[in-house]
Ligand SMILES: Nc1ncnc2c1ncn2[C@@H]1O[C@H](COP(=O)(O)OP(=O)(O)OP(=O)(O)O)[C@@H](O)[C@H]1O
């Protein structure tokens with residue numbers, strides 16, 4: 001169970017996140033939506049422990065994988081990138097790369113990929129490892145409809161394999177509908193609405 005109580009993040013005198021209470025069940029898939037600047041990345045970074053809240057308490061697993069909003073590549077090929085932290089899983093790396101339709105690029109220098117290709121590769125680099133909590137910041141922001149569909153499928157497979165909890169931010173309804181069972185809408189750092197995506201579970 002992930003639990004946040006009275007969590008706030010304040011920059012200068014501006015409160016950018018204010019969450020009095022939030023619980024996420026183990027195994028849940030939560031989409032975070034909301035306008036630019038509404039606090040999605042801030043919440044994900046706090047859950048990933050790359051950012052400290054200014055107040056409140058957070059209970060979340062230590063075993064976290066986090067995809068930042070801006071994907072990046074390390075030096076080396078696409079395959080080298082996916083094998084980072086999973087050196088002995090070459091077969092699985094190639095399978096993940098194939099699922100993302102990146103096989104033709106496996107030996108290409110990762111730093112020369114297009115934005116969308118890099119986003120898919122960054123996701124492969126994460127999904128090769130199991131975790132208890134998967135945090136994805138706009139994982140399909142650079143992807144077309146087909147790429148988004150590939151990510152939906154890869155996430156479903158990963159979830160079936162690991163039984164992890166997933167929290168992702170997105171502006172893409174296609175991803176929310178396919179990959180989330182709960183939609184939290186943020187507005188000015190606060191939870192505006194919080195309900196099941198489809199069918200609506202009250
Ligand atoms: N280091 C910082 N210093 C000052 N303000 C910050 C800092 N980081 C974030 N903010 C502010 O906090 C607010 C929330 O930012 P956040 O990145 O969480 O939004 P977001 O919902 O992820 O937006 P987007 O959809 O554009 O990614 C924004 O108004 C942003 O300007």
Ligand SMILES: [Mg+2]
Nearest residue numbers: 040041069137
């Ligand atoms: Mg963001």
